[in-house]
Amino acid sequence: MQQKPDNRLKIENLTVFRSELPLFEPVSFSMKAGEAIQIKGTNGSGKTSLLRCLCGLSHRHQGLIRWNDANIDDVKDDFYAHLLYIGHALGLKPKLSIEQNLDFYQQLRFTQDQAIILQALEQLKIGAYHDELVGNLSAGQKRRVALARIISEPVSLWVLDEPMVALDVEGQAWLERACNQHLADGGMIILTSHQTIEGINGLTELRLNETNWKETYLMDEGLA
Amino acid sequence: MSSPLWSLVKREISVVLRSQSEFVYPLAFFIIVTSLFPLAVTPDPVQLAFLAPGIIWVAALLSILLSLNGFYQADYEEGGLEQLLLAGVPGSSIVIAKSAANWLVTGLPLVMIAPLIGVLFNIDMQANWVAMLSLLLGTPTLCLIGSIGMCLTLGLRNGGVLLTLLVLPLFIPVLIFGASAVQAASIGLDYSGQLAILGALLILSIILAPHAGAAAMKISID
């Protein structure tokens, strides 16, 4: 696996807005190779919104998101080449087979490696289904297919939104092993989860606290 | 390896063709709507021939409008669109690829079947030929303009109704010149001017629509 060990992601005073209201108190953190962060918070605290802003999909935030000391919008190509985001919507086409889905995402990264796809599916115990249409799979199996991308597309920064949802114990254990391997190889992981994850080494927690409403008046000249 | 844009078009088409409904429904809609007019207005061949250009064009326009949803909505909800953007595919390429696929799957069959409708409506060979030509030039424009409206309404609850309100006024020039070309041909007048304008509208929409659509798509995904 090719890794650039000097990649850094830095977040400064980031808060996300929904209907013009800040969702949580500004957070700051930075991460480098081999680090993992779990974002915690109650339902509606803005975990998913935060991840979408981190990926540059959403711009409803205030604060800085820096990839190797540059604004992510300015180094989009480099940032996206190192980023894998798996959200609530898994991005799988129900009318295509498992293999076709994974193959397409490889093509978008200008690679084509069928062996690694099959290997990933094998690890996830869905290798036998590789030519099955995604639409015929169960929710847990679909999640496994989406997570297979972390093997089939070797990149350094994983952003996973609730990756444990719909996975059985075996699947969760696999994910934890994969995360540990990734961190040992010098990767970075940001994930959200309701449950406490014990199997991932050195996972730091970041808690999102709801905004203290009265303090927002201090921003007198309006927001943005 | 083939170019990314073409692989995107191929993927769109293969996805859509697998579900058949995207391909068959607009075509069936086109045929059924046109066949309602003789029942509703008159079976008189002379009058039908007079009405045919307008009927064919209005029905084609509505079929295209109907087909737009299938190319964007599911892809948006399943998270495919955001993955494409995250893979660094420019939004304008996505719009071009989807419009191309949309036209190949919906527009082209309409063009092919239009002469058949023309025969049912008793218009002569020359006008039939012009109907095909005008649809060939006009339907891609409709797909492109429609894609802007579609991208604007992606995440919305009543997107379908809103799409109609947003897009139909923008379709009017294409409708006017398309129907008028067929009409001119059916009474033996020169129709090259109308076709030229349809071509100009197509070029203009190829240049502008992908950018507007891409901007709209980013806002909808935001």
Place this chain on the structure above:
Amino acid sequence: MWTWFYQLASPKWFYQFSNKLLPWFRAATFILFAAGLALGLLFSPLDYQQGNTVRILYIHVPAAFLSMFVYVLMALSGGIGFIWRIKMAHIVSVSCAPIGAIFTLLALITGAIWGKPTWGTYWVWDARLTSFLILLFLYLGFMALHNAFDDRKTADRAAAILALVGLVNIPIIHFSVEWWNSLHQGATISKFEKPSMDADMLKALLTMIVAFQVYFVTVLLQRVKAEILLREKLSGWVKKLVTNQ
């Protein structure tokens, strides 16, 4: 110059500025309308062809002119807001839409009423009326789209794109409708083809156009004020303003 420009983009400053301007604009609207109505109804001559119905021109033409002018303003300020991310520009753009729709509706209604004595029927698919009908649809689409989003900033940006697409399309639509009309038109009398306009008529018409414009600015400022309050509700100055009353 530039500081003034920056101030204009600050909602707080704009709010106070429009508060200062509004009384003057309200008074000017009143005076100009009084003058325009007097000129149009009392002090302008009959048309030798249309008689007294020509007096409808003094309200139809300003409404029609404003409906197009407001669309252009709405699209341009929406575009400025979109490109440079200026909040005030979006506020102006969004506030323009319902006013423009009303002008368009009034132009349509007066045009239809005028049609009865001129053409013998309320509605004729003539180029002008058809164009304004389409313009009304464009306005309604803009407002419906802006309404459909929950988040105001997203709504602003989406609606701005639609307005710009509409701005590119309006000349094309207008041209195509004119062309279509000339193709199908029999012998309807155009209401506006005048070799020359009487000086008194011109005076009345110009006064009315200015009156409509000043009215537009007044109503726009009132709407903008309300919109600023909603959008700046998290700023200290709005809270102070609202709760200290």
Place this chain on the structure above:
Amino acid sequence: MYFQSFKEFIEMGGHGFYVWLCYGVVLSGLVSYFIYSKQLAKRNQRNLIKFYKRMDARSQLNANNQLNANNEAQ
């Protein structure tokens, strides 16, 4: 002045109905929209007062909850 009498002014040479209908529609439309937009800011201010009350209550509740959580932790 182009009218000899008030009656003539109202009749407008037989077209009175159309002329006055037009002026009536336009003026009533403009005046009512003027009044509506003038009240808009006032109405928003009333709604904002409710909004501020709601938000203050919510942040008070949050602050209390956090305080309780801290106390329990200690």
